[in-house]
Amino acid sequence: MHRHHVSVAEGVLDANDTIAAANRADFDAASLTVLNLMSSPGAGKTTLLERLAPLLGDVVLGVLEGDVQGSYDSDRIAAMHVPVAQINTAAGFGGECHLDANMVRSALGLLPLGELDLLIVENVGNLVCPAEFRIGEDARAMVISVTEGEDKPLKYPLMFHSADAIVINKIDLLEHLDFDLEELRANIAAVNPQAAQFLISARTGEGVEAWRDWLLERVA
């Protein structure tokens, strides 16, 4: 994050924590479980949500989409008749490369929080800054696709360290790649031995149920 002036940055993070606590109180009042979902651009977050939504049974899902600009992802979520709101960081938030608690707070009025059981916040695609900003979430999940290389946990440790669940996506492509899955898994474990790891193909649906079950434990 931008810390040319450390005192400014620390003030920003303190203010963020205060607003995150207010979000948390609102989520608790609505008995709502909130997941902060993060990844690189193009790792497959939205496709994963498209696969997840039909598998949630009676659990009512809502989605908050974060993008620099545009509504490409929220249009895809809305097409499934899932309640969704869009945050554009280019619209009033300076084109930020992440969501923060204030941006999330600004959009909560656009969702029927009292009717939802699970709110998934799809963050801006970025492996650095989103990890620095708590938004009042119950848990964090991140997606890493096998096309991104085995070294990413070591190069972006804060993101991997802060995740409660790590979805390893695009495993349908493994046979076509020079990619060492065990090396990726060992690198993840080196940075975050506690994180649950899930092997998934959002494209084919393989493995999505196991991640769904992890999520539903959070909701219950």
Next chain:
Amino acid sequence: MHRHHVSVAEGVLDANDTIAAANRADFDAASLTVLNLMSSPGAGKTTLLERLAPLLGDVVLGVLEGDVQGSYDSDRIAAMHVPVAQINTAAGFGGECHLDANMVRSALGLLPLGELDLLIVENVGNLVCPAEFRIGEDARAMVISVTEGEDKPLKYPLMFHSADAIVINKIDLLEHLDFDLEELRANIAAVNPQAAQFLISARTGEGVEAWRDWLLERVA
């Protein structure tokens, strides 16, 4: 970028431009062509440089590697006996998600600028903030891999708009993906009709010569 306080952010960008101009003067004094190379994490920047380096003939290459932490990429470049210096944004630069002119300036003394013809600066993997900071470069290139989805130019327009050349990488995987290459190319052209587009597989080497030729025109 972080613009909670717009006046601070504008001051940061003004200061950056001043330092970028100083870098530019040093590059000119050394008759050095400088390329700022950007992409998402895992798009294949380092593999592309590994393919490029043996194809440069008499042109002397140097590389400046930007990462939040670690020296995984610079180790790969050093293994080819190419002069390389590492910038870690976590070491003195607050863990920034991009390189700026000051970070680049801090590392120039680590490279034999007078002996080089071409300096490639491999930026931190991020589709947002690196595009906001000039570093004194002659040209910008970005890498987008076909595994990242057709929508990325529309979701991250500043990065695509600011690139002089756009390398579409991992085309060896096209036959295994549900991916519309023409849609990606049209989305790129919508955001940046002037950019040269190159279809490349850094893994197989296909198409690298055409990008090399574009680069050598910049050097000449």
